[in-house]
Amino acid sequence: MDMKITDLTITLFKWAIKPWGTGRHNFGGDIQLGVVTVHTDQDLEGHAFLGSPSQGADVFAGPLMARIKPGLIDRNPLDIGAIWQDMWKERRYVSPRAIGAVDVALWDLTGKTAGLPIHRLLGSCKSQVPAYASSSWLPTPEAYGKEALRFKSEGWTAYKTHPHGTPKEDIEICRAIREAVGDDMVLMLDSMWAYSYDEAIRVGRAVEELDYLWYEDPLEEEDIYNYIKLRQKLDIPLMCTEYAPGGLYGMAQWVHQQATDILRGDVAVCGGITPMMRIAHLADAFHMKCELHHGGNSLNNVANLHVTMAIPNCDYYEVFPADGANKYGLIEDIEIDENGMVYAPEGPGLGYEIDWDLVKRDTIQVLK
Numbered sequence: 001m002d003m004k005i006t007d008l009t010i011t012l013f014k015w016a017i018k019p020w021g022t023g024r025h026n027f028g029g030d031i032q033l034g035v036v037t038v039h040t041d042q043d044l045e046g047h048a049f050l051g052s053p054s055q056g057a058d059v060f061a062g063p064l065m066a067r068i069k070p071g072l073i074d075r076n077p078l079d080i081g082a083i084w085q086d087m088w089k090e091r092r093y094v095s096p097r098a099i100g101a102v103d104v105a106l107w108d109l110t111g112k113t114a115g116l117p118i119h120r121l122l123g124s125c126k127s128q129v130p131a132y133a134s135s136s137w138l139p140t141p142e143a144y145g146k147e148a149l150r151f152k153s154e155g156w157t158a159y160k161t162h163p164h165g166t167p168k169e170d171i172e173i174c175r176a177i178r179e180a181v182g183d184d185m186v187l188m189l190d191s192m193w194a195y196s197y198d199e200a201i202r203v204g205r206a207v208e209e210l211d212y213l214w215y216e217d218p219l220e221e222e223d224i225y226n227y228i229k230l231r232q233k234l235d236i237p238l239m240c241t242e243y244a245p246g247g248l249y250g251m252a253q254w255v256h257q258q259a260t261d262i263l264r265g266d267v268a269v270c271g272g273i274t275p276m277m278r279i280a281h282l283a284d285a286f287h288m289k290c291e292l293h294h295g296g297n298s299l300n301n302v303a304n305l306h307v308t309m310a311i312p313n314c315d316y317y318e319v320f321p322a323d324g325a326n327k328y329g330l331i332e333d334i335e336i337d338e339n340g341m342v343y344a345p346e347g348p349g350l351g352y353e354i355d356w357d358l359v360k361r362d363t364i365q366v367l368k
Protein backbone atom coordinates (compact mmCIF):
# COMPACT_ATOMS: atom_id res chain seq x y z
CA MET A 1 0.00 0.00 0.00
CA ASP A 2 1.28 3.42 -0.96
CA MET A 3 1.09 5.75 2.00
CA LYS A 4 3.26 8.58 3.28
CA ILE A 5 3.95 10.09 6.69
CA THR A 6 3.21 13.81 6.40
CA ASP A 7 3.72 14.98 10.00
CA LEU A 8 4.41 13.97 13.60
CA THR A 9 2.94 15.96 16.49
CA ILE A 10 3.04 15.62 20.27
CA THR A 11 0.10 16.91 22.32
CA LEU A 12 1.23 17.47 25.91
CA PHE A 13 -1.56 17.36 28.47
CA LYS A 14 -1.85 17.40 32.26
CA TRP A 15 -1.66 14.18 34.23
CA ALA A 16 -1.94 15.06 37.93
CA ILE A 17 -1.23 11.92 39.94
CA LYS A 18 -1.27 11.37 43.66
CA PRO A 19 2.38 10.50 44.46
CA TRP A 20 3.22 6.88 45.21
CA GLY A 21 6.36 4.82 45.17
CA THR A 22 8.21 1.55 45.56
CA GLY A 23 10.55 2.67 48.32
CA ARG A 24 13.55 4.32 46.64
CA HIS A 25 11.63 4.86 43.39
CA ASN A 26 8.96 7.56 43.43
CA PHE A 27 6.20 8.32 40.96
CA GLY A 28 3.49 10.88 40.41
CA GLY A 29 3.06 14.59 41.00
CA ASP A 30 2.28 17.01 38.17
CA ILE A 31 3.22 14.92 35.14
CA GLN A 32 2.74 15.76 31.46
CA LEU A 33 1.48 12.88 29.34
CA GLY A 34 1.90 13.19 25.57
CA VAL A 35 -0.11 11.87 22.63
CA VAL A 36 2.29 11.13 19.79
CA THR A 37 0.37 11.32 16.50
CA VAL A 38 1.73 10.08 13.17
CA HIS A 39 -0.16 11.85 10.36
CA THR A 40 -0.39 10.46 6.82
CA ASP A 41 -1.55 11.48 3.36
CA GLN A 42 -4.47 9.05 3.82
CA ASP A 43 -7.40 9.46 6.19
CA LEU A 44 -5.51 7.56 8.93
CA GLU A 45 -3.45 8.44 12.00
CA GLY A 46 -1.47 6.36 14.48
CA HIS A 47 -1.27 7.20 18.19
CA ALA A 48 0.79 6.37 21.23
CA PHE A 49 1.25 7.84 24.69
CA LEU A 50 4.65 9.18 25.73
CA GLY A 51 5.69 9.60 29.38
CA SER A 52 5.16 7.76 32.65
CA PRO A 53 4.53 8.71 36.28
CA SER A 54 8.31 8.91 36.80
CA GLN A 55 9.13 11.10 33.77
CA GLY A 56 6.65 13.11 31.74
CA ALA A 57 6.53 13.42 27.95
CA ASP A 58 8.12 16.89 28.15
CA VAL A 59 11.39 15.19 29.18
CA PHE A 60 11.53 13.24 25.89
CA ALA A 61 9.76 15.51 23.40
CA GLY A 62 12.68 17.77 22.38
CA PRO A 63 15.09 15.05 21.14
CA LEU A 64 12.20 13.19 19.47
CA MET A 65 11.16 16.24 17.45
CA ALA A 66 14.73 17.26 16.63
CA ARG A 67 16.28 13.89 15.72
CA ILE A 68 13.50 11.40 14.92
CA LYS A 69 10.75 13.40 13.23
CA PRO A 70 12.82 14.63 10.23
CA GLY A 71 13.67 11.02 9.29
CA LEU A 72 10.01 10.00 9.21
CA ILE A 73 8.54 12.53 6.79
CA ASP A 74 7.63 11.09 3.36
CA ARG A 75 8.35 7.49 4.43
CA ASN A 76 5.79 4.71 4.13
CA PRO A 77 4.56 4.15 7.74
CA LEU A 78 4.09 0.45 7.00
CA ASP A 79 7.90 0.05 6.68
CA ILE A 80 8.07 -0.30 10.46
CA GLY A 81 11.07 -2.63 10.63
CA ALA A 82 13.23 -0.33 8.51
CA ILE A 83 12.05 2.79 10.34
CA TRP A 84 12.73 1.21 13.73
CA GLN A 85 16.25 0.23 12.68
CA ASP A 86 16.95 3.84 11.66
CA MET A 87 15.41 5.22 14.87
CA TRP A 88 17.51 2.83 17.00
CA LYS A 89 20.67 4.37 15.53
CA GLU A 90 19.64 7.58 17.37
CA ARG A 91 19.44 5.85 20.77
CA ARG A 92 22.51 7.64 22.11
CA TYR A 93 20.70 10.97 21.74
CA VAL A 94 17.03 10.00 21.98
CA SER A 95 15.50 7.92 24.79
CA PRO A 96 14.27 4.45 23.76
CA ARG A 97 10.99 5.57 25.38
CA ALA A 98 10.57 8.17 22.64
CA ILE A 99 11.62 5.72 19.92
CA GLY A 100 9.15 3.25 21.43
CA ALA A 101 6.28 5.74 21.31
CA VAL A 102 6.80 6.30 17.58
CA ASP A 103 7.05 2.55 16.96
CA VAL A 104 3.79 1.94 18.88
CA ALA A 105 2.06 4.71 16.90
CA LEU A 106 3.25 3.10 13.63
CA TRP A 107 1.85 -0.28 14.70
CA ASP A 108 -1.44 1.42 15.67
CA LEU A 109 -1.59 2.96 12.21
CA THR A 110 -0.75 -0.34 10.52
CA GLY A 111 -3.48 -2.13 12.46
CA LYS A 112 -6.02 0.54 11.54
CA THR A 113 -4.94 0.27 7.89
CA ALA A 114 -5.51 -3.50 7.96
CA GLY A 115 -8.65 -3.27 10.09
CA LEU A 116 -7.08 -5.71 12.56
CA PRO A 117 -5.79 -5.67 16.14
CA ILE A 118 -1.99 -5.46 16.31
CA HIS A 119 -1.63 -8.93 17.87
CA ARG A 120 -3.28 -10.38 14.74
CA LEU A 121 -0.59 -8.79 12.55
CA LEU A 122 2.12 -10.09 14.88
CA GLY A 123 0.66 -13.60 14.89
CA SER A 124 -1.73 -14.27 17.78
CA CYS A 125 -0.77 -17.12 20.12
CA LYS A 126 -3.55 -16.80 22.69
CA SER A 127 -6.52 -14.69 23.72
CA GLN A 128 -6.09 -14.44 27.50
CA VAL A 129 -3.53 -14.63 30.30
CA PRO A 130 -3.67 -14.25 34.09
CA ALA A 131 -2.80 -10.80 35.43
CA TYR A 132 -0.69 -10.20 38.50
CA ALA A 133 -1.18 -7.36 40.93
CA SER A 134 2.18 -5.64 41.36
CA SER A 135 2.49 -3.86 44.70
CA SER A 136 3.74 -0.39 45.44
CA TRP A 137 5.55 0.38 48.72
CA LEU A 138 3.52 -0.54 51.79
CA PRO A 139 4.58 0.22 55.38
CA THR A 140 4.54 -3.22 57.03
CA PRO A 141 4.67 -6.95 56.20
CA GLU A 142 1.07 -7.16 57.40
CA ALA A 143 -0.01 -4.46 54.94
CA TYR A 144 1.47 -6.47 52.05
CA GLY A 145 -0.24 -9.63 53.28
CA LYS A 146 -3.54 -7.81 53.57
CA GLU A 147 -3.28 -6.35 50.08
CA ALA A 148 -2.39 -9.72 48.52
CA LEU A 149 -5.34 -11.34 50.29
CA ARG A 150 -7.67 -8.61 49.04
CA PHE A 151 -6.61 -9.28 45.43
CA LYS A 152 -7.03 -13.01 45.98
CA SER A 153 -10.58 -12.43 47.25
CA GLU A 154 -11.30 -10.41 44.06
CA GLY A 155 -10.27 -13.38 41.89
CA TRP A 156 -6.65 -12.52 41.10
CA THR A 157 -4.39 -15.57 40.99
CA ALA A 158 -0.98 -13.87 41.23
CA TYR A 159 0.66 -11.10 43.27
CA LYS A 160 4.13 -9.57 43.04
CA THR A 161 5.73 -7.63 45.85
CA HIS A 162 8.08 -4.65 45.66
CA PRO A 163 9.36 -4.77 49.24
CA HIS A 164 11.66 -2.38 51.15
CA GLY A 165 15.09 -3.27 49.75
CA THR A 166 16.72 -4.63 52.91
CA PRO A 167 17.12 -8.41 53.19
CA LYS A 168 15.67 -8.92 56.66
CA GLU A 169 12.57 -6.81 56.05
CA ASP A 170 12.07 -8.24 52.57
CA ILE A 171 12.12 -11.82 53.84
CA GLU A 172 9.56 -10.86 56.50
CA ILE A 173 7.37 -9.25 53.86
CA CYS A 174 7.57 -12.29 51.56
CA ARG A 175 6.74 -14.60 54.45
CA ALA A 176 3.78 -12.46 55.60
CA ILE A 177 2.32 -12.53 52.08
CA ARG A 178 2.64 -16.32 51.78
CA GLU A 179 1.06 -16.79 55.23
CA ALA A 180 -1.81 -14.45 54.32
CA VAL A 181 -2.76 -16.00 50.98
CA GLY A 182 -1.91 -19.68 51.58
CA ASP A 183 -0.30 -22.07 49.11
CA ASP A 184 -2.51 -21.63 46.07
CA MET A 185 -1.65 -18.09 44.97
CA VAL A 186 1.26 -17.45 42.61
CA LEU A 187 3.76 -15.05 44.22
CA MET A 188 6.73 -13.21 42.76
CA LEU A 189 9.44 -11.02 44.33
CA ASP A 190 10.87 -7.93 42.64
CA SER A 191 13.83 -6.65 44.67
CA MET A 192 14.52 -3.74 42.31
CA TRP A 193 18.35 -3.94 42.19
CA ALA A 194 18.66 -3.58 45.97
CA TYR A 195 21.12 -6.22 47.18
CA SER A 196 24.76 -7.18 47.28
CA TYR A 197 25.63 -10.68 46.06
CA ASP A 198 25.61 -12.17 49.59
CA GLU A 199 22.28 -10.55 50.42
CA ALA A 200 20.79 -11.78 47.17
CA ILE A 201 21.67 -15.37 48.07
CA ARG A 202 20.11 -15.06 51.51
CA VAL A 203 16.83 -13.61 50.20
CA GLY A 204 16.78 -16.01 47.23
CA ARG A 205 17.01 -19.07 49.49
CA ALA A 206 14.18 -17.71 51.66
CA VAL A 207 11.79 -17.17 48.75
CA GLU A 208 12.67 -20.57 47.29
CA GLU A 209 11.37 -22.09 50.52
CA LEU A 210 8.25 -19.95 50.31
CA ASP A 211 7.62 -21.32 46.79
CA TYR A 212 7.84 -17.99 44.93
CA LEU A 213 7.60 -18.26 41.13
CA TRP A 214 10.43 -15.89 40.18
CA TYR A 215 13.10 -13.65 41.72
CA GLU A 216 13.38 -10.36 39.86
CA ASP A 217 16.29 -7.92 39.72
CA PRO A 218 18.04 -8.68 43.04
CA LEU A 219 21.37 -7.16 41.81
CA GLU A 220 22.27 -4.08 39.74
CA GLU A 221 21.10 -4.36 36.15
CA GLU A 222 24.56 -4.52 34.52
CA ASP A 223 26.10 -6.99 36.97
CA ILE A 224 26.24 -10.05 34.70
CA TYR A 225 29.29 -11.42 36.57
CA ASN A 226 27.45 -11.79 39.90
CA TYR A 227 24.20 -12.87 38.25
CA ILE A 228 26.00 -15.86 36.72
CA LYS A 229 27.29 -16.87 40.16
CA LEU A 230 23.92 -16.25 41.80
CA ARG A 231 22.09 -18.34 39.22
CA GLN A 232 24.43 -21.27 39.84
CA LYS A 233 23.62 -21.18 43.57
CA LEU A 234 19.84 -20.81 43.45
CA ASP A 235 17.02 -22.97 42.10
CA ILE A 236 14.37 -20.22 41.85
CA PRO A 237 14.21 -18.73 38.32
CA LEU A 238 15.99 -15.37 38.05
CA MET A 239 14.53 -12.59 35.92
CA CYS A 240 17.00 -9.79 35.38
CA THR A 241 16.73 -7.81 32.13
CA GLU A 242 14.02 -5.20 32.82
CA TYR A 243 16.60 -2.41 32.43
CA ALA A 244 19.47 -4.39 30.88
CA PRO A 245 21.66 -1.89 29.03
CA GLY A 246 21.45 -2.19 25.26
CA GLY A 247 17.88 -3.44 24.99
CA LEU A 248 17.47 -6.28 22.47
CA TYR A 249 21.17 -6.28 21.57
CA GLY A 250 22.29 -6.19 25.22
CA MET A 251 20.16 -9.23 26.02
CA ALA A 252 22.15 -11.53 23.76
CA GLN A 253 24.89 -11.55 26.41
CA TRP A 254 22.45 -12.45 29.18
CA VAL A 255 21.34 -15.51 27.26
CA HIS A 256 24.81 -16.45 26.01
CA GLN A 257 26.38 -16.19 29.47
CA GLN A 258 23.46 -17.98 31.18
CA ALA A 259 22.97 -15.05 33.57
CA THR A 260 19.16 -15.18 33.72
CA ASP A 261 16.36 -17.75 33.42
CA ILE A 262 13.73 -15.37 32.04
CA LEU A 263 14.10 -12.34 29.73
CA ARG A 264 12.11 -9.19 30.47
CA GLY A 265 11.31 -5.91 28.78
CA ASP A 266 8.46 -3.66 27.70
CA VAL A 267 7.57 -1.43 24.78
CA ALA A 268 8.76 1.73 26.57
CA VAL A 269 12.13 0.76 28.03
CA CYS A 270 13.10 -1.43 25.04
CA GLY A 271 12.01 1.00 22.31
CA GLY A 272 8.72 -0.33 20.95
CA ILE A 273 6.69 -3.33 19.88
CA THR A 274 9.24 -4.19 17.15
CA PRO A 275 12.22 -4.87 19.48
CA MET A 276 9.95 -6.39 22.16
CA MET A 277 8.82 -9.06 19.71
CA ARG A 278 12.43 -9.77 18.78
CA ILE A 279 13.41 -10.06 22.48
CA ALA A 280 10.61 -12.57 23.03
CA HIS A 281 11.69 -14.56 19.97
CA LEU A 282 15.31 -14.53 21.16
CA ALA A 283 14.11 -16.06 24.44
CA ASP A 284 11.83 -18.54 22.66
CA ALA A 285 14.69 -19.88 20.55
CA PHE A 286 16.37 -20.90 23.82
CA HIS A 287 13.09 -22.22 25.30
CA MET A 288 13.14 -19.38 27.79
CA LYS A 289 10.20 -17.33 29.01
CA CYS A 290 9.94 -13.60 28.33
CA GLU A 291 7.74 -11.83 30.88
CA LEU A 292 6.67 -8.29 30.03
CA HIS A 293 7.17 -5.34 32.36
CA HIS A 294 4.29 -2.82 32.65
CA GLY A 295 4.44 0.07 30.19
CA GLY A 296 4.14 3.12 32.48
CA ASN A 297 1.06 4.56 30.75
CA SER A 298 -2.27 3.21 29.54
CA LEU A 299 -1.52 2.93 25.81
CA ASN A 300 1.89 1.36 26.43
CA ASN A 301 0.11 -1.17 28.63
CA VAL A 302 -2.24 -1.88 25.72
CA ALA A 303 0.75 -2.28 23.39
CA ASN A 304 2.30 -4.71 25.89
CA LEU A 305 -0.97 -6.63 25.93
CA HIS A 306 -0.82 -7.10 22.15
CA VAL A 307 2.76 -8.41 22.41
CA THR A 308 1.76 -10.73 25.27
CA MET A 309 -0.96 -12.27 23.10
CA ALA A 310 1.39 -12.62 20.11
CA ILE A 311 4.23 -14.54 21.78
CA PRO A 312 4.17 -18.13 23.03
CA ASN A 313 6.46 -17.59 26.02
CA CYS A 314 4.82 -14.94 28.22
CA ASP A 315 2.59 -16.42 30.93
CA TYR A 316 1.48 -13.33 32.91
CA TYR A 317 0.43 -9.70 32.54
CA GLU A 318 1.69 -7.07 35.01
CA VAL A 319 -0.70 -4.51 36.51
CA PHE A 320 1.31 -1.79 38.26
CA PRO A 321 0.61 -0.26 40.62
CA ALA A 322 -1.79 -2.86 41.88
CA ASP A 323 -4.36 -0.19 42.78
CA GLY A 324 -4.53 0.96 39.14
CA ALA A 325 -3.21 4.49 39.75
CA ASN A 326 -1.45 4.76 36.37
CA LYS A 327 -4.57 4.21 34.28
CA TYR A 328 -5.20 7.47 32.47
CA GLY A 329 -6.29 9.02 29.20
CA LEU A 330 -8.49 6.31 27.65
CA ILE A 331 -12.30 6.10 27.40
CA GLU A 332 -12.12 2.54 28.71
CA ASP A 333 -8.99 0.95 30.13
CA ILE A 334 -7.80 -2.66 30.42
CA GLU A 335 -9.92 -4.52 32.96
CA ILE A 336 -9.16 -7.71 34.86
CA ASP A 337 -12.16 -10.03 35.19
CA GLU A 338 -13.43 -11.94 38.24
CA ASN A 339 -11.10 -14.83 37.43
CA GLY A 340 -8.05 -12.57 37.37
CA MET A 341 -7.72 -12.80 33.58
CA VAL A 342 -6.92 -10.14 30.98
CA TYR A 343 -8.03 -10.49 27.34
CA ALA A 344 -6.71 -9.75 23.86
CA PRO A 345 -7.90 -6.40 22.44
CA GLU A 346 -10.35 -6.77 19.56
CA GLY A 347 -10.51 -3.38 17.83
CA PRO A 348 -8.23 -2.32 14.93
CA GLY A 349 -4.76 -1.03 15.83
CA LEU A 350 -4.24 -0.66 19.57
CA GLY A 351 -8.01 -1.06 19.92
CA TYR A 352 -8.49 1.28 22.89
CA GLU A 353 -9.89 4.76 22.37
CA ILE A 354 -8.12 7.91 23.58
CA ASP A 355 -10.30 10.25 25.67
CA TRP A 356 -9.90 13.23 23.33
CA ASP A 357 -12.26 15.42 25.39
CA LEU A 358 -9.94 15.02 28.36
CA VAL A 359 -6.83 15.60 26.22
CA LYS A 360 -8.31 18.78 24.67
CA ARG A 361 -9.51 20.09 28.02
CA ASP A 362 -6.08 19.71 29.62
CA THR A 363 -3.76 20.41 26.69
CA ILE A 364 -0.65 22.32 27.71
CA GLN A 365 1.02 22.56 24.30
CA VAL A 366 0.96 20.93 20.86
CA LEU A 367 4.47 20.41 19.49
CA LYS A 368 4.74 20.46 15.69
Ligand SMILES: [Mg+2]
Pocket residue numbers: 190192216217242293
Ligand atom coordinates in the same frame (compact mmCIF):
# COMPACT_ATOMS: atom_id res chain seq x y z
MG1 LIG B 1 10.63 -4.99 38.00
